[in-house]
Amino acid sequence: MEKKLAILLAEDDINLGQLLATYLRSKNYDVTLATDGQQALETFNKGKFDFCIFDVMMPKLDGFSLAKEVRELDKKTPIIFLTAKDQNEDKLEGFATGADDYLTKPFSMDELLARITAIIRRTGVVESNESGELYVGKIKYEPELRLLHTAGEPKKLTTKENQLLELLVKNQNEVLDRQATLRAVWGDDNYFNGRSMDVYIAKLRKLLKEDPSIEIMNIHGKGFKLVIK
Amino acid sequence: MEKKLAILLAEDDINLGQLLATYLRSKNYDVTLATDGQQALETFNKGKFDFCIFDVMMPKLDGFSLAKEVRELDKKTPIIFLTAKDQNEDKLEGFATGADDYLTKPFSMDELLARITAIIRRTGVVESNESGELYVGKIKYEPELRLLHTAGEPKKLTTKENQLLELLVKNQNEVLDRQATLRAVWGDDNYFNGRSMDVYIAKLRKLLKEDPSIEIMNIHGKGFKLVIK
DNA sequence: TTGCGCTGTTAAAAAACGTTAACCCGCTCA
DNA sequence: TGAGCGGGTTAACGTTTTTTAACAGCGCAA
Numbered sequence: 001m002e003k004k005l006a007i008l009l010a011e012d013d014i015n016l017g018q019l020l021a022t023y024l025r026s027k028n029y030d031v032t033l034a035t036d037g038q039q040a041l042e043t044f045n046k047g048k049f050d051f052c053i054f055d056v057m058m059p060k061l062d063g064f065s066l067a068k069e070v071r072e073l074d075k076k077t078p079i080i081f082l083t084a085k086d087q088n089e090d091k092l093e094g095f096a097t098g099a100d101d102y103l104t105k106p107f108s109m110d111e112l113l114a115r116i117t118a119i120i121r122r123t124g125v126v127e128s129n130e131s132g133e134l135y136v137g138k139i140k141y142e143p144e145l146r147l148l149h150t151a152g153e154p155k156k157l158t159t160k161e162n163q164l165l166e167l168l169v170k171n172q173n174e175v176l177d178r179q180a181t182l183r184a185v186w187g188d189d190n191y192f193n194g195r196s197m198d199v200y201i202a203k204l205r206k207l208l209k210e211d212p213s214i215e216i217m218n219i220h221g222k223g224f225k226l227v228i229k
Numbered sequence: 230m231e232k233k234l235a236i237l238l239a240e241d242d243i244n245l246g247q248l249l250a251t252y253l254r255s256k257n258y259d260v261t262l263a264t265d266g267q268q269a270l271e272t273f274n275k276g277k278f279d280f281c282i283f284d285v286m287m288p289k290l291d292g293f294s295l296a297k298e299v300r301e302l303d304k305k306t307p308i309i310f311l312t313a314k315d316q317n318e319d320k321l322e323g324f325a326t327g328a329d330d331y332l333t334k335p336f337s338m339d340e341l342l343a344r345i346t347a348i349i350r351r352t353g354v355v356e357s358n359e360s361g362e363l364y365v366g367k368i369k370y371e372p373e374l375r376l377l378h379t380a381g382e383p384k385k386l387t388t389k390e391n392q393l394l395e396l397l398v399k400n401q402n403e404v405l406d407r408q409a410t411l412r413a414v415w416g417d418d419n420y421f422n423g424r425s426m427d428v429y430i431a432k433l434r435k436l437l438k439e440d441p442s443i444e445i446m447n448i449h450g451k452g453f454k455l456v457i458k
Numbered sequence: 459t460t461g462c463g464c465t466g467t468t469a470a471a472a473a474a475c476g477t478t479a480a481c482c483c484g485c486t487c488a
Numbered sequence: 489t490g491a492g493c494g495g496g497t498t499a500a501c502g503t504t505t506t507t508t509a510a511c512a513g514c515g516c517a518a
Binding site: 158159160161192193195196199200218220221 | 494495496497498499504505506
Protein backbone atom coordinates (compact mmCIF):
# COMPACT_ATOMS: atom_id res chain seq x y z
CA MET A 1 0.00 0.00 0.00
CA GLU A 2 1.13 3.48 -0.70
CA LYS A 3 2.27 5.68 2.14
CA LYS A 4 0.14 8.70 2.99
CA LEU A 5 1.74 12.03 2.32
CA ALA A 6 2.29 14.09 5.44
CA ILE A 7 1.10 17.67 5.16
CA LEU A 8 1.86 20.40 7.66
CA LEU A 9 -0.95 22.95 7.70
CA ALA A 10 -0.36 26.22 9.54
CA GLU A 11 -3.54 28.28 9.86
CA ASP A 12 -4.55 30.44 12.81
CA ASP A 13 -8.23 30.62 11.89
CA ILE A 14 -9.55 27.61 13.78
CA ASN A 15 -12.61 27.11 11.64
CA LEU A 16 -10.82 27.29 8.36
CA GLY A 17 -7.95 25.19 9.69
CA GLN A 18 -10.20 22.41 10.89
CA LEU A 19 -12.21 22.51 7.72
CA LEU A 20 -9.18 22.19 5.49
CA ALA A 21 -7.61 19.51 7.66
CA THR A 22 -10.76 17.43 7.60
CA TYR A 23 -11.13 17.84 3.88
CA LEU A 24 -7.56 16.88 3.14
CA ARG A 25 -7.72 13.90 5.48
CA SER A 26 -10.76 12.71 3.58
CA LYS A 27 -8.59 12.84 0.49
CA ASN A 28 -6.14 10.51 2.19
CA TYR A 29 -3.48 12.93 3.37
CA ASP A 30 -1.93 12.78 6.81
CA VAL A 31 -2.53 16.33 8.03
CA THR A 32 -0.96 18.01 11.06
CA LEU A 33 -2.54 21.32 12.02
CA ALA A 34 -0.59 24.11 13.70
CA THR A 35 -2.32 27.28 14.82
CA ASP A 36 0.57 29.70 14.82
CA GLY A 37 3.89 30.08 13.06
CA GLN A 38 6.05 29.31 16.05
CA GLN A 39 4.26 26.08 16.71
CA ALA A 40 4.38 25.18 13.04
CA LEU A 41 8.13 25.61 12.96
CA GLU A 42 8.64 23.40 15.97
CA THR A 43 6.35 20.78 14.53
CA PHE A 44 8.14 20.88 11.22
CA ASN A 45 11.51 20.45 12.85
CA LYS A 46 10.33 17.53 14.90
CA GLY A 47 8.54 15.52 12.26
CA LYS A 48 8.86 14.58 8.65
CA PHE A 49 6.61 16.36 6.22
CA ASP A 50 6.22 16.02 2.51
CA PHE A 51 4.29 19.21 1.98
CA CYS A 52 3.56 22.55 3.69
CA ILE A 53 0.57 24.88 3.55
CA PHE A 54 1.16 28.14 5.41
CA ASP A 55 -1.24 30.95 6.07
CA VAL A 56 0.60 34.23 5.59
CA MET A 57 -0.91 36.20 8.44
CA MET A 58 -0.41 34.34 11.67
CA PRO A 59 0.44 35.30 15.24
CA LYS A 60 4.01 34.98 16.58
CA LEU A 61 5.63 34.09 13.28
CA ASP A 62 4.10 34.99 9.93
CA GLY A 63 3.98 32.57 7.04
CA PHE A 64 6.82 34.15 5.10
CA SER A 65 9.22 34.20 8.01
CA LEU A 66 8.21 30.66 8.80
CA ALA A 67 8.97 29.61 5.24
CA LYS A 68 12.32 31.34 5.41
CA GLU A 69 13.21 29.41 8.55
CA VAL A 70 12.12 26.16 6.95
CA ARG A 71 14.15 26.87 3.82
CA GLU A 72 17.32 27.42 5.84
CA LEU A 73 17.57 23.71 6.34
CA ASP A 74 15.21 22.27 3.76
CA LYS A 75 15.38 23.42 0.19
CA LYS A 76 12.96 20.96 -1.28
CA THR A 77 9.71 20.39 0.57
CA PRO A 78 7.01 22.27 -1.40
CA ILE A 79 5.27 25.20 0.24
CA ILE A 80 1.90 26.75 -0.65
CA PHE A 81 0.85 30.05 0.89
CA LEU A 82 -2.67 31.10 1.79
CA THR A 83 -3.57 34.73 2.19
CA ALA A 84 -6.59 36.95 2.55
CA LYS A 85 -4.90 39.83 0.83
CA ASP A 86 -4.56 40.19 -2.88
CA GLN A 87 -1.55 42.47 -2.78
CA ASN A 88 1.09 41.91 -5.34
CA GLU A 89 3.88 42.90 -3.01
CA ASP A 90 2.97 40.02 -0.79
CA LYS A 91 3.08 37.63 -3.66
CA LEU A 92 6.62 38.69 -4.43
CA GLU A 93 7.79 38.16 -0.91
CA GLY A 94 6.19 34.76 -0.86
CA PHE A 95 7.88 33.46 -3.93
CA ALA A 96 11.18 34.95 -2.92
CA THR A 97 11.33 32.48 -0.05
CA GLY A 98 10.89 29.61 -2.48
CA ALA A 99 7.16 29.12 -2.51
CA ASP A 100 5.67 26.71 -5.00
CA ASP A 101 2.21 28.21 -5.21
CA TYR A 102 -0.03 30.84 -3.75
CA LEU A 103 -3.76 30.93 -3.03
CA THR A 104 -5.82 33.99 -2.29
CA LYS A 105 -8.79 33.60 0.02
CA PRO A 106 -11.50 32.80 -0.58
CA PHE A 107 -10.60 29.76 -2.60
CA SER A 108 -12.41 26.50 -3.18
CA MET A 109 -11.05 23.42 -1.49
CA ASP A 110 -11.07 21.65 -4.80
CA GLU A 111 -8.73 24.27 -6.14
CA LEU A 112 -6.38 23.75 -3.22
CA LEU A 113 -6.41 20.02 -3.81
CA ALA A 114 -5.82 20.47 -7.52
CA ARG A 115 -2.79 22.63 -6.86
CA ILE A 116 -1.40 20.25 -4.29
CA THR A 117 -1.62 17.28 -6.60
CA ALA A 118 -0.17 19.31 -9.45
CA ILE A 119 2.87 20.26 -7.39
CA ILE A 120 3.32 16.76 -6.11
CA ARG A 121 3.26 15.39 -9.63
CA ARG A 122 5.68 18.02 -10.83
CA THR A 123 8.20 17.77 -8.01
CA GLY A 124 7.92 14.05 -7.42
CA VAL A 125 8.06 14.29 -3.64
CA VAL A 126 7.01 10.70 -3.25
CA GLU A 127 10.16 9.00 -4.42
CA SER A 128 12.55 11.50 -2.95
CA ASN A 129 11.23 11.30 0.60
CA GLU A 130 10.42 7.65 0.91
CA SER A 131 13.53 5.53 0.61
CA GLY A 132 14.65 5.95 4.22
CA GLU A 133 18.13 4.77 3.37
CA LEU A 134 20.99 7.09 2.63
CA TYR A 135 24.70 6.83 2.03
CA VAL A 136 27.39 8.94 3.61
CA GLY A 137 30.37 8.12 1.44
CA LYS A 138 30.53 4.35 1.76
CA ILE A 139 28.60 4.18 4.99
CA LYS A 140 24.92 3.24 4.97
CA TYR A 141 22.74 5.44 7.11
CA GLU A 142 19.08 4.96 8.01
CA PRO A 143 17.81 8.11 9.70
CA GLU A 144 14.38 6.61 10.41
CA LEU A 145 15.93 3.78 12.38
CA ARG A 146 18.78 5.92 13.69
CA LEU A 147 21.24 3.35 12.44
CA LEU A 148 24.66 4.02 11.06
CA HIS A 149 26.20 0.96 9.41
CA THR A 150 29.84 1.44 10.22
CA ALA A 151 32.35 -1.37 9.91
CA GLY A 152 31.40 -4.23 12.17
CA GLU A 153 28.27 -3.66 14.24
CA PRO A 154 25.68 -1.10 13.15
CA LYS A 155 25.85 1.83 15.53
CA LYS A 156 22.63 3.05 17.09
CA LEU A 157 22.68 6.82 17.15
CA THR A 158 21.25 8.92 19.94
CA THR A 159 18.47 11.40 19.19
CA LYS A 160 20.76 14.40 18.88
CA GLU A 161 23.46 12.56 16.94
CA ASN A 162 20.79 11.45 14.53
CA GLN A 163 19.11 14.81 14.03
CA LEU A 164 22.41 16.51 13.41
CA LEU A 165 23.74 13.88 11.06
CA GLU A 166 20.50 13.81 9.12
CA LEU A 167 20.68 17.56 8.56
CA LEU A 168 24.31 17.35 7.52
CA VAL A 169 23.61 14.56 5.06
CA LYS A 170 20.54 16.19 3.59
CA ASN A 171 22.47 19.39 3.09
CA GLN A 172 25.74 17.87 2.02
CA ASN A 173 28.10 20.11 0.09
CA GLU A 174 26.21 23.11 1.40
CA VAL A 175 26.86 25.11 4.50
CA LEU A 176 24.61 24.09 7.33
CA ASP A 177 23.93 27.33 9.13
CA ARG A 178 24.89 27.27 12.80
CA GLN A 179 22.01 29.32 14.19
CA ALA A 180 19.37 27.63 12.06
CA THR A 181 20.63 24.19 13.02
CA LEU A 182 20.64 25.09 16.68
CA ARG A 183 17.10 26.37 16.51
CA ALA A 184 15.99 23.24 14.66
CA VAL A 185 17.70 20.64 16.84
CA TRP A 186 18.14 22.36 20.21
CA GLY A 187 15.24 24.80 20.00
CA ASP A 188 17.42 27.76 20.92
CA ASP A 189 20.71 29.09 19.64
CA ASN A 190 22.29 30.26 22.88
CA TYR A 191 25.94 29.91 23.76
CA PHE A 192 25.72 26.62 25.66
CA ASN A 193 23.68 24.88 23.01
CA GLY A 194 26.30 26.01 20.58
CA ARG A 195 29.00 24.34 22.62
CA SER A 196 26.84 21.24 22.89
CA MET A 197 26.56 21.15 19.14
CA ASP A 198 30.34 21.34 18.84
CA VAL A 199 30.57 18.32 21.09
CA TYR A 200 28.21 16.44 18.80
CA ILE A 201 30.17 17.44 15.74
CA ALA A 202 33.22 15.92 17.39
CA LYS A 203 31.27 12.72 18.07
CA LEU A 204 30.09 12.47 14.48
CA ARG A 205 33.59 13.05 13.16
CA LYS A 206 34.82 10.19 15.28
CA LEU A 207 32.01 7.95 14.04
CA LEU A 208 32.63 8.79 10.40
CA LYS A 209 36.39 8.77 10.40
CA GLU A 210 36.59 5.18 9.21
CA ASP A 211 35.85 6.55 5.73
CA PRO A 212 38.57 9.10 5.06
CA SER A 213 36.70 10.55 2.08
CA ILE A 214 34.16 12.05 4.48
CA GLU A 215 34.86 15.38 6.05
CA ILE A 216 32.79 17.61 8.29
CA MET A 217 34.30 20.95 7.48
CA ASN A 218 33.91 24.02 9.60
CA ILE A 219 33.05 27.30 7.89
CA HIS A 220 34.25 29.77 10.44
CA GLY A 221 31.45 31.84 11.88
CA LYS A 222 28.88 30.31 9.54
CA GLY A 223 28.42 26.64 10.27
CA PHE A 224 29.46 23.20 9.07
CA LYS A 225 29.57 21.51 5.72
CA LEU A 226 29.65 17.79 5.03
CA VAL A 227 31.77 17.04 1.99
CA ILE A 228 32.44 13.70 0.34
CA LYS A 229 35.63 13.72 -1.69
CA MET B 230 25.31 10.41 -14.00
CA GLU B 231 25.85 13.89 -15.25
CA LYS B 232 25.56 16.78 -12.86
CA LYS B 233 22.70 19.20 -13.40
CA LEU B 234 23.65 22.69 -14.43
CA ALA B 235 22.70 25.32 -11.89
CA ILE B 236 20.82 28.28 -13.33
CA LEU B 237 20.06 31.48 -11.48
CA LEU B 238 16.84 33.01 -12.80
CA ALA B 239 15.99 36.55 -11.72
CA GLU B 240 12.48 37.54 -12.77
CA ASP B 241 10.05 39.69 -10.83
CA ASP B 242 6.96 38.64 -12.73
CA ILE B 243 5.81 35.71 -10.65
CA ASN B 244 3.85 33.96 -13.32
CA LEU B 245 6.54 34.16 -15.89
CA GLY B 246 9.22 33.29 -13.34
CA GLN B 247 7.46 30.18 -12.14
CA LEU B 248 6.64 29.18 -15.65
CA LEU B 249 10.22 29.43 -16.83
CA ALA B 250 11.59 27.77 -13.71
CA THR B 251 9.21 24.85 -14.09
CA TYR B 252 9.96 24.50 -17.74
CA LEU B 253 13.72 24.55 -17.26
CA ARG B 254 13.52 22.11 -14.38
CA SER B 255 11.61 19.76 -16.63
CA LYS B 256 14.57 20.03 -18.98
CA ASN B 257 16.82 18.88 -16.16
CA TYR B 258 18.32 22.14 -15.00
CA ASP B 259 18.68 23.01 -11.36
CA VAL B 260 16.89 26.37 -11.25
CA THR B 261 16.97 28.90 -8.43
CA LEU B 262 14.41 31.66 -8.76
CA ALA B 263 15.00 35.15 -7.38
CA THR B 264 12.29 37.77 -7.59
CA ASP B 265 14.35 40.91 -7.36
CA GLY B 266 17.86 41.99 -8.22
CA GLN B 267 19.09 42.39 -4.67
CA GLN B 268 18.05 38.90 -3.73
CA ALA B 269 19.55 37.53 -6.91
CA LEU B 270 22.92 39.08 -6.13
CA GLU B 271 23.01 37.62 -2.65
CA THR B 272 22.01 34.23 -3.96
CA PHE B 273 24.69 34.40 -6.62
CA ASN B 274 27.40 35.23 -4.12
CA LYS B 275 26.39 32.39 -1.85
CA GLY B 276 26.06 29.58 -4.33
CA LYS B 277 27.74 28.27 -7.42
CA PHE B 278 25.89 28.89 -10.65
CA ASP B 279 26.73 27.84 -14.17
CA PHE B 280 24.32 30.18 -15.90
CA CYS B 281 22.31 33.38 -15.29
CA ILE B 282 19.05 34.62 -16.76
CA PHE B 283 18.19 38.15 -15.67
CA ASP B 284 15.09 40.15 -16.34
CA VAL B 285 16.09 43.72 -17.10
CA MET B 286 13.32 45.55 -15.27
CA MET B 287 13.23 44.44 -11.67
CA PRO B 288 12.63 46.12 -8.30
CA LYS B 289 15.57 47.08 -6.03
CA LEU B 290 18.30 46.30 -8.54
CA ASP B 291 17.72 46.17 -12.27
CA GLY B 292 19.12 43.44 -14.45
CA PHE B 293 21.94 45.50 -15.90
CA SER B 294 23.19 46.73 -12.55
CA LEU B 295 22.90 43.21 -11.23
CA ALA B 296 24.96 41.92 -14.11
CA LYS B 297 27.53 44.61 -13.49
CA GLU B 298 27.85 43.54 -9.87
CA VAL B 299 28.15 39.92 -10.87
CA ARG B 300 30.79 40.75 -13.45
CA GLU B 301 32.88 42.57 -10.85
CA LEU B 302 33.93 39.23 -9.47
CA ASP B 303 32.95 36.79 -12.17
CA LYS B 304 33.81 37.38 -15.78
CA LYS B 305 32.77 34.06 -17.17
CA THR B 306 29.40 32.73 -16.09
CA PRO B 307 27.09 33.33 -19.06
CA ILE B 308 24.26 35.83 -18.70
CA ILE B 309 21.11 36.09 -20.79
CA PHE B 310 18.86 39.13 -20.43
CA LEU B 311 15.09 39.17 -20.76
CA THR B 312 13.23 42.36 -21.47
CA ALA B 313 9.77 43.52 -22.38
CA LYS B 314 11.08 46.47 -24.30
CA ASP B 315 12.36 46.38 -27.80
CA GLN B 316 14.65 49.35 -27.49
CA ASN B 317 17.96 49.12 -29.14
CA GLU B 318 19.65 51.29 -26.57
CA ASP B 319 18.87 48.68 -23.98
CA LYS B 320 20.35 45.95 -26.04
CA LEU B 321 23.58 47.83 -26.29
CA GLU B 322 23.74 48.44 -22.59
CA GLY B 323 23.07 44.78 -21.97
CA PHE B 324 25.83 43.54 -24.18
CA ALA B 325 28.18 46.14 -22.78
CA THR B 326 28.07 44.48 -19.37
CA GLY B 327 29.10 41.22 -20.93
CA ALA B 328 25.79 39.64 -21.82
CA ASP B 329 25.87 36.48 -23.88
CA ASP B 330 22.42 36.78 -25.33
CA TYR B 331 19.29 38.82 -25.18
CA LEU B 332 15.62 37.88 -25.51
CA THR B 333 12.76 40.26 -26.09
CA LYS B 334 9.41 39.32 -24.59
CA PRO B 335 7.33 37.67 -25.68
CA PHE B 336 9.55 34.76 -26.61
CA SER B 337 8.87 31.06 -26.78
CA MET B 338 10.34 28.84 -24.10
CA ASP B 339 11.80 26.64 -26.76
CA GLU B 340 13.70 29.60 -28.05
CA LEU B 341 15.06 30.29 -24.59
CA LEU B 342 16.14 26.70 -24.22
CA ALA B 343 17.74 26.69 -27.63
CA ARG B 344 19.78 29.75 -26.78
CA ILE B 345 20.81 28.37 -23.42
CA THR B 346 22.06 25.13 -24.88
CA ALA B 347 23.79 27.01 -27.66
CA ILE B 348 25.68 29.17 -25.21
CA ILE B 349 26.53 26.24 -23.00
CA ARG B 350 27.93 24.35 -25.95
CA ARG B 351 29.86 27.36 -27.12
CA THR B 352 31.37 28.37 -23.80
CA GLY B 353 31.79 24.88 -22.43
CA VAL B 354 30.79 25.83 -18.90
CA VAL B 355 30.54 22.20 -18.01
CA GLU B 356 34.21 21.38 -18.00
CA SER B 357 35.41 24.72 -16.74
CA ASN B 358 33.18 24.85 -13.69
CA GLU B 359 33.11 21.23 -12.71
CA SER B 360 36.59 19.90 -12.20
CA GLY B 361 37.12 21.50 -8.80
CA GLU B 362 40.83 21.61 -9.43
CA LEU B 363 42.72 24.72 -10.46
CA TYR B 364 46.31 25.76 -10.93
CA VAL B 365 47.96 28.88 -9.60
CA GLY B 366 51.18 28.93 -11.56
CA LYS B 367 52.66 25.55 -10.72
CA ILE B 368 50.66 25.10 -7.55
CA LYS B 369 47.58 22.88 -7.54
CA TYR B 370 44.59 24.38 -5.77
CA GLU B 371 41.28 22.72 -4.88
CA PRO B 372 38.84 25.39 -3.69
CA GLU B 373 36.10 22.90 -2.81
CA LEU B 374 38.40 21.08 -0.44
CA ARG B 375 40.23 24.21 0.61
CA LEU B 376 43.54 22.58 -0.24
CA LEU B 377 46.61 24.27 -1.65
CA HIS B 378 49.24 21.80 -2.81
CA THR B 379 52.40 23.67 -1.99
CA ALA B 380 55.76 21.95 -1.85
CA GLY B 381 55.74 19.19 0.73
CA GLU B 382 52.46 18.82 2.60
CA PRO B 383 49.22 20.15 1.14
CA LYS B 384 48.23 23.24 3.10
CA LYS B 385 44.71 23.39 4.45
CA LEU B 386 43.37 26.88 3.97
CA THR B 387 41.09 28.65 6.40
CA THR B 388 37.65 29.81 5.34
CA LYS B 389 38.70 33.38 4.60
CA GLU B 390 42.01 32.46 2.96
CA ASN B 391 40.09 30.13 0.69
CA GLN B 392 37.35 32.54 -0.30
CA LEU B 393 39.84 35.25 -1.10
CA LEU B 394 42.21 33.01 -3.02
CA GLU B 395 39.37 31.53 -5.01
CA LEU B 396 38.27 34.96 -6.13
CA LEU B 397 41.80 35.96 -7.01
CA VAL B 398 42.39 32.83 -9.04
CA LYS B 399 39.09 32.99 -10.87
CA ASN B 400 39.83 36.59 -11.75
CA GLN B 401 43.51 36.23 -12.47
CA ASN B 402 45.09 38.91 -14.60
CA GLU B 403 42.18 41.19 -13.85
CA VAL B 404 41.70 43.66 -11.06
CA LEU B 405 39.70 42.26 -8.17
CA ASP B 406 37.72 45.22 -6.92
CA ARG B 407 38.28 46.02 -3.25
CA GLN B 408 34.74 46.96 -2.28
CA ALA B 409 33.10 44.18 -4.24
CA THR B 410 35.44 41.60 -2.72
CA LEU B 411 34.78 42.88 0.77
CA ARG B 412 31.06 42.70 0.23
CA ALA B 413 31.30 39.18 -1.18
CA VAL B 414 33.63 37.71 1.45
CA TRP B 415 33.15 39.85 4.56
CA GLY B 416 29.60 40.98 3.86
CA ASP B 417 30.45 44.61 4.47
CA ASP B 418 33.14 46.92 3.15
CA ASN B 419 33.90 48.95 6.25
CA TYR B 420 37.36 50.10 7.30
CA PHE B 421 38.21 47.22 9.63
CA ASN B 422 37.20 44.54 7.19
CA GLY B 423 39.40 46.29 4.69
CA ARG B 424 42.37 46.03 7.02
CA SER B 425 41.49 42.40 7.67
CA MET B 426 41.56 41.76 3.96
CA ASP B 427 45.01 43.34 3.71
CA VAL B 428 46.20 40.95 6.39
CA TYR B 429 44.89 38.03 4.36
CA ILE B 430 46.54 39.30 1.22
CA ALA B 431 49.83 39.25 3.14
CA LYS B 432 49.14 35.66 4.23
CA LEU B 433 48.38 34.53 0.70
CA ARG B 434 51.53 36.19 -0.60
CA LYS B 435 53.54 34.26 1.95
CA LEU B 436 51.82 31.01 0.98
CA LEU B 437 52.36 31.53 -2.72
CA LYS B 438 55.89 32.86 -2.64
CA GLU B 439 57.42 29.47 -3.29
CA ASP B 440 56.52 30.01 -6.93
CA PRO B 441 58.21 33.28 -7.89
CA SER B 442 56.17 33.60 -11.08
CA ILE B 443 53.09 34.34 -8.98
CA GLU B 444 52.41 37.86 -7.85
CA ILE B 445 49.51 39.44 -6.01
CA MET B 446 49.77 42.99 -7.22
CA ASN B 447 48.12 45.97 -5.60
CA ILE B 448 46.28 48.44 -7.81
CA HIS B 449 46.30 51.53 -5.70
CA GLY B 450 42.81 52.52 -4.61
CA LYS B 451 41.18 49.85 -6.77
CA GLY B 452 42.03 46.41 -5.50
CA PHE B 453 44.34 43.49 -6.16
CA LYS B 454 45.35 41.54 -9.20
CA LEU B 455 46.80 38.04 -9.34
CA VAL B 456 49.28 37.76 -12.18
CA ILE B 457 51.21 34.71 -13.35
CA LYS B 458 54.34 35.69 -15.25
C1' DT C 459 57.87 68.11 -2.03
C1' DT C 460 54.75 67.46 1.18
C1' DG C 461 50.79 65.56 3.21
C1' DC C 462 47.34 62.26 3.54
C1' DG C 463 45.12 58.29 2.42
C1' DC C 464 46.22 53.58 1.13
C1' DT C 465 48.84 49.41 1.74
C1' DG C 466 52.43 45.93 4.02
C1' DT C 467 53.54 43.51 7.88
C1' DT C 468 53.85 41.76 12.43
C1' DA C 469 52.09 41.01 16.79
C1' DA C 470 48.61 40.96 20.27
C1' DA C 471 43.81 40.34 21.46
C1' DA C 472 39.52 38.28 20.81
C1' DA C 473 36.39 35.06 19.06
C1' DA C 474 35.26 30.58 17.46
C1' DC C 475 36.01 25.88 17.45
C1' DG C 476 37.94 20.86 19.02
C1' DT C 477 38.17 17.62 22.41
C1' DT C 478 38.00 15.26 26.70
C1' DA C 479 36.10 14.47 30.88
C1' DA C 480 33.25 15.57 34.65
C1' DC C 481 28.69 16.27 35.83
C1' DC C 482 23.60 16.12 36.00
C1' DC C 483 19.17 14.11 35.58
C1' DG C 484 15.67 10.93 34.72
C1' DC C 485 14.89 6.11 34.37
C1' DT C 486 15.27 1.21 35.46
C1' DC C 487 15.91 -2.65 38.03
C1' DA C 488 17.85 -5.30 41.72
C1' DT D 489 15.79 3.05 47.44
C1' DG D 490 19.72 3.65 45.62
C1' DA D 491 23.30 1.91 42.24
C1' DG D 492 23.88 1.89 37.55
C1' DC D 493 23.04 3.42 32.97
C1' DG D 494 22.09 6.28 28.93
C1' DG D 495 21.72 10.62 27.01
C1' DG D 496 22.77 15.09 27.23
C1' DT D 497 25.02 19.40 29.12
C1' DT D 498 28.62 22.05 31.21
C1' DA D 499 33.35 22.85 32.40
C1' DA D 500 37.92 23.18 31.32
C1' DC D 501 41.69 23.60 28.53
C1' DG D 502 43.93 23.74 24.09
C1' DT D 503 44.13 25.20 19.33
C1' DT D 504 42.83 27.70 15.25
C1' DT D 505 40.96 31.49 12.93
C1' DT D 506 39.85 36.14 12.61
C1' DT D 507 40.04 40.90 13.99
C1' DT D 508 42.26 44.90 15.81
C1' DA D 509 46.25 47.61 16.85
C1' DA D 510 50.46 49.64 15.85
C1' DC D 511 53.90 51.26 13.11
C1' DA D 512 56.31 51.70 8.82
C1' DG D 513 56.49 52.66 3.92
C1' DC D 514 54.44 53.97 -0.46
C1' DG D 515 51.96 56.63 -4.10
C1' DC D 516 49.45 60.08 -5.86
C1' DA D 517 47.61 64.78 -6.03
C1' DA D 518 48.04 69.49 -4.77
